[in-house]
Amino acid sequence: MGAVVRPTSTAEVADVLRDAAARGLAVVAQGRGTKQGWGLPVSVDLVVDLSGMDRVLDHQAGDLIVEVQAGARLAEVQARVGTEGQRLALDETVPGASIGGTLATNASGPQRLVAGTARDLLIGVTVVRADGVVAKAGGRVVKNVAGYDLGKLVVGSYGTLAIVTEAVFRLHPEPEVRRWVSVAADDVHDLVHAVVHSQAVPWAVEVDGTTLSVMVGGRPDGVDARVGTIRGLIGGSVSDTAPEGWGTYPWQPGETGLKVTFVLSGLRDVLAALAEAGARVRGSAGAGVVYAALAVPDALPRLREVAAAHHGSVVVVDAPDEVKASVDVWGPVPALELMRRVKDQFDPDHRLAPGRFVGGI
């Protein structure tokens, strides 16, 4: 990695990027560095470290919105909005994660079932382009269809289109209570379907190995009734705390970490293929997204076949560089040519996180 600069404002980021553009430097943005290993390895001249932009700029509890700088830690934002009984419905899937990194990777956890992912919660964004131009899209209101929704494009773009410096999110009220119903089963497919198609409105349906855990939140009376419905469907025990490992990834350093997506009818096949590959599995089974840890990535082509048969995909999220060099990290990507054209417009010299993203973008 190259030299590190630590700007403290959007204007400073703009200065840095203008200067980098003039010198033709390759640049990568970094929030808290918890997911820098994701995607393909990059080699850059300059790291723009956003940890100095860590403030919650505004929290309007009555409007259920929060405006934050990209380097703010997700946990700190949660603590701040929590004082007013609210939450940003994003899970901290990696401890210490920043807002910017969460946006760049569209990292999601159990709550995606009820609240979607960062793309669904982001309502306004300030970015600095590769040429140093500062631009905003969206705003401070949840409902807004004025102009293009650039927020959607930058979420999950791994920092290859622009550097996000500030973001506005919609918030959700913190529920009075949360309960988890957990049950062990060799085949969770039917149990997952029983819950997601029920009237219990599960807030999360997570699998961890052979354990299925369903979370509900809300008012005590309502939650009790919903827990009753869920137990009637799948049995299991009730807890008022999350099971261990809740909302975290199953892999350890040195292992190959996969994100596997599928339509819900494919859950059984996907889990069977992962079991056959010897994978450790955790994730949002009820939302069609699970994560898997593999010691060696040999089964990747077979897993891709199974996921594709169920309209999904397999991405190698995190793995040692030598593994990434030996496999197709992103897998097949439709519409790649159109994506390249978007990249060429935003970053014509390919200086932002070059080579990290799909198709070598």
Add this chain to the structure above:
Amino acid sequence: MTPGVRAVATRARELLAPDAVIDDRARLRTYECDGLTHYRVVPALVVIPEDADQLAGVVRACAEHGVPFVARGSGTGLSGGALPHAEGVLVVTSRMRAITDVRPEDQRAVVQPGVVNLDVTRAATPHGYYYAPDPSSQQICSIGGNVAENSGGAHCLKYGFTTNHVVGADFVTAGGEVVPLGAMAPDAPGYDLLGAVVGSEGTLGIVTSVTVRLVRLPEEVRTILVGFHSTDAAGAAVSAIIAAGIVPAAIEMMDALAIEAAEEAVHCNYPAGAGAVLVIELDGPAAEVAAEYDEVERLCEVNGAFEQRLATDPFDRALIWKGRKSAFAAVGRISPDYIVQDGVIPRTALPEVLRAMGELSAQRGVRVANVFHAGDGNLHPLVLFDESKAGEAEAAEEVSGAILDLCIRHGGSITGEHGVGVDKARYLPRMYTEEDLDTMQLVRCAFDPDGISNPGKVFPTPRLCGEVPGRHKGAHPAQEAGLAEVF
């Protein structure tokens, strides 16, 4: 007809059924406007493809000959997004009405763009599912139009907008390429191009198939009609409900003038003498709804509600919604002409903005009826006027514009769901800087470098796509001319 359009017409006749290519003036005129009827342009050619291949073929022909095209679904849009181009082709999707696949097990449906919004719900309901986005026009508006406009509806407070419910699409770019965007499963790898397309008002291309999320029908729905003496009191009740951590499926507000209009039109029998009514809908698991209902009733009471009516069956519920859903058209009963405005403010600014609107209305002598999605701060002021009286239309237009300025001043938006279209392009620079708009148009340049897909909409000034900033091939022209030196 330009030579380009003539060439496209020839190609279209090879591809489409004879009655699906229209170029006679009388029939073309039936397509001259969408739901915003005071903008009218007769298109040079109308095509009505029956499938994706035909549609893509026409678009390819347009690209080849540099002919602008505009997509139109049911033509219910309220910002002129489907206003035709005089020297262009109008691509109408009304014959692409197949619901291709309903997959309740996967909580998905696949539909063609001309499918009517409510028909998706009708197809899913037997399986216990529905399609959540519900614009007021849902009985006639098309899914393709919803995708273009990122349509909302009364229930988007809890369930989100079109963008949160569309997961995949087959998409024809302005160059006529057919590309799949998104996927039936979540989080397709790569840029979220679909997220950029939804809400782009037809300026990037045309969808030929749309994969949507289906949502489980709620176990229980309770709709409450609440009468207040003033909009301030009703607004305070809304704030109290939100502050209590309740997210109703919908909270709608109507002021006295809007109530008066609805009464005249549909005899909805709203509480007599109300200065404002709220329509609040709670849905979800029965026990949860029951608990929330008790709280909502109490909060309305302490904030000055003088009457509350609960509907639990579909008949009573429809009666309550009738007044609200007919409000736009109903205003025609109390005023010969009116402008439907669409702006957004932070919810907490509601009392202040309403007061300012009242002052504006009094100063200019223009009546304004107010209907809002109060839960998310989306205002629909109805600005009343009589075109036959000198100066009234101008005064109404002025008040309508001033309302948008109020929205911007309070950190809101110039449109919450109707779109920018042709109507509000001139207001967009009040909300965004030149750099913001320039950056948005980078997306346009990637999708449609020649600017032939719905030109003249959304952006007041098109960007020349050749000017890619930062990209320098060879010497700068100024440098070559000896006018500048590299420093």
